[in-house]
Amino acid sequence: MTGEQVQPVIAVDSLTKTYASGFKALNSVNLQIRRGEIFALLGPNGAGKTTLISIICGIVNASSGKVVADGHDIARDYRAARKKIGLVPQELSTDAFETVWDTVKFSRGLFGKAPNDAYLEKVLKDLSLWAKRDSKIMTLSGGMKRRVMIAKALSHEPTILFLDEPTAGVDVELRRDMWDMVRRLRESGVTIILTTHYIEEAEEMADRIGVINKGEILLVEEKTALMQKLGKKQLTLHLQQALASVPAELAGYRLELSEDGNQLVYTFDAQGERMGIPDLLRRLGEHGIHFRDLQTSESSLEDIFVSLVRGNA
Ligand SMILES: Nc1ncnc2c1ncn2[C@@H]1O[C@H](COP(=O)(O)OP(=O)(O)O)[C@@H](O)[C@H]1O
Ligand SMILES: [Mg+2]
Numbered sequence: 001m002t003g004e005q006v007q008p009v010i011a012v013d014s015l016t017k018t019y020a021s022g023f024k025a026l027n028s029v030n031l032q033i034r035r036g037e038i039f040a041l042l043g044p045n046g047a048g049k050t051t052l053i054s055i056i057c058g059i060v061n062a063s064s065g066k067v068v069a070d071g072h073d074i075a076r077d078y079r080a081a082r083k084k085i086g087l088v089p090q091e092l093s094t095d096a097f098e099t100v101w102d103t104v105k106f107s108r109g110l111f112g113k114a115p116n117d118a119y120l121e122k123v124l125k126d127l128s129l130w131a132k133r134d135s136k137i138m139t140l141s142g143g144m145k146r147r148v149m150i151a152k153a154l155s156h157e158p159t160i161l162f163l164d165e166p167t168a169g170v171d172v173e174l175r176r177d178m179w180d181m182v183r184r185l186r187e188s189g190v191t192i193i194l195t196t197h198y199i200e201e202a203e204e205m206a207d208r209i210g211v212i213n214k215g216e217i218l219l220v221e222e223k224t225a226l227m228q229k230l231g232k233k234q235l236t237l238h239l240q241q242a243l244a245s246v247p248a249e250l251a252g253y254r255l256e257l258s259e260d261g262n263q264l265v266y267t268f269d270a271q272g273e274r275m276g277i278p279d280l281l282r283r284l285g286e287h288g289i290h291f292r293d294l295q296t297s298e299s300s301l302e303d304i305f306v307s308l309v310r311g312n313a
Contacts, residue, residue: 047213103151239263
């Protein structure tokens with residue numbers, strides 16, 4: 001046990017998947033999703049994101065391991081678990097000859113939920129689909145079809161919503177509507193798990209980010225903590241003359257002297273403390289500290305992602 005107080009809404013335990021081809025797509029994955037959070041599963045193509053989601057949603061069978069979704073073991077108690085989950089799949093797949101209204105109504109019925117036209121009306125209105133309710137799906141644009149997929153996923157009032165690569169190839173308007181909807185759903189208590197290979201998407205939407213590559217989870221962290229860690233920048237000054245110690249008057253700056261005294265490293269926040277650099281350089285000059293070269297470095301989510309994925313290669 002991890003000592004976490006609150007029961008996770010999804011607990012994935014030592015999950016492994018080897019496809020019939022012999023390919024191991026997931027290797028002993030452990031993951032806990034917190035109730036009410038927006039969790040982004042970030043990883044390159046082929047990392048195993050869709051496989052993981054498909055197992056949790058009961059579309060693909062695990063080779064070994066265990067998943068509990070909202071208190072229900074997905075293998076032993078499949079129907080109860082599945083009822084709690086909505087899935088917007090990566091690929092569009094709809095019954096082209098049905099109308100939008102019939103599709104969502106039928107989908108709700110599949111999960112054994114009592115009819116609730118008022119709820120479905122709200123879902124369609126939220127997704128700007130209400131005017132299209134009597135249109136056959138085959139007549140809709142790609143963007144509208146995707147909205148129907150979302151409406152379908154929400155038709156049975158799930159408490160957990162999976163969005164598999166939700167914005168790959170969608171236009172700006174749908175993307176904005178989708179994020180608005182995701183935030184509203186979260187406010188109403190729905191847990192949202194999205195997969196993406198776009199770092200910006202994880203950065204924009206998620207409360208926590210999990211990085212996956214080659215079927216292994218490499219890291220799970222709060223986005224803000226991750227960004228704080230990554231938002232740091234460093235200015236390295238290569239000194240003309242080695243220094244024995246940082247002058248006491250400059251103790252207010254986050255300065256670190258290298259072992260040999262030849263380099264002075266100033267660490268600052270991405271935004272705020274940059275302004276202090278001219279001031280710092282002037283004060284160093286006043287103390288007779290001169291440098292022959294300088295360089296700055298910064299870490300971004302991109303950097304950490306790339307280095308993690310490379311280290312895992
Ligand atoms: N049915 C299958 N049979 C064999 N290999 C598969 C199958 N489905 C997916 N894979 C492989 O498993 C790996 C993970 O795929 P997937 O879960 O779709 O990754 P992602 O969604 O992160 O892009 C890929 O290398 C993919 O080719
Ligand atoms: Mg995928």
